Amino acid sequence: MRRGITATALVAALALAATACGSGDETGGSKSSGELSGTVTWWDTSSVGSEDKVFKKLAEGFEKKHPKVDVKYVSVPFGDAQNKFKNAAQAGSSAPDVIRSEVAWTPDFAALGYLAPLDGTAALKNQDDFL
Structure with a gap:
């Protein structure tokens, strides 16, 4: 259950971030179709060889569903992540x-x-899904 909640949160966060960075077409035109586009950097702090496999597949699936979004997956060691992010x-x-x-x-x-x-x-659409 916890892994499912985390996966749902990741997909929602990727969509939200892609919406924020999507500025339209390559020429800088306005985004009228509502299609997600842009690059989203995702830091994964899970242990290598465990949940990271699931998160990588989620990111790949997100890119397939939204071909104009590039998810830049970065594995960050858990012990370094808090200070590195700050x-x-x-x-x-x-x-x-x-x-x-x-x-x-x-x-x-x-x-x-x-x-x-x-x-x-839209990330708060199903608030009951989160703690």
Whole structure:
């Protein structure tokens, strides 16, 4: 059950991030079709050889469903991820669009202003699916 919730959250986060970065066609035109496009950087902090296989497949499936979206999958060692994310977010560059965060890190990241609010987004459509 927990893995399913995590997978659902990842797909929602990828869609939300792709929506935010999708600016239209290659010429900079406006996005009128609502089709997702752009590059989404995803930091996966799961152990290599475990959940990472599932998350990689989810990212690949997302790219197939949304061919104009490139999911840049980055495996980040769990022990380094919290500080690496804080440094990247504080610098204002190189932070990922999506991170598989330890639940205990999330309030800290939010208090520091490093997380985007989800109010009014499709990510909150099924709030009962999340803790």
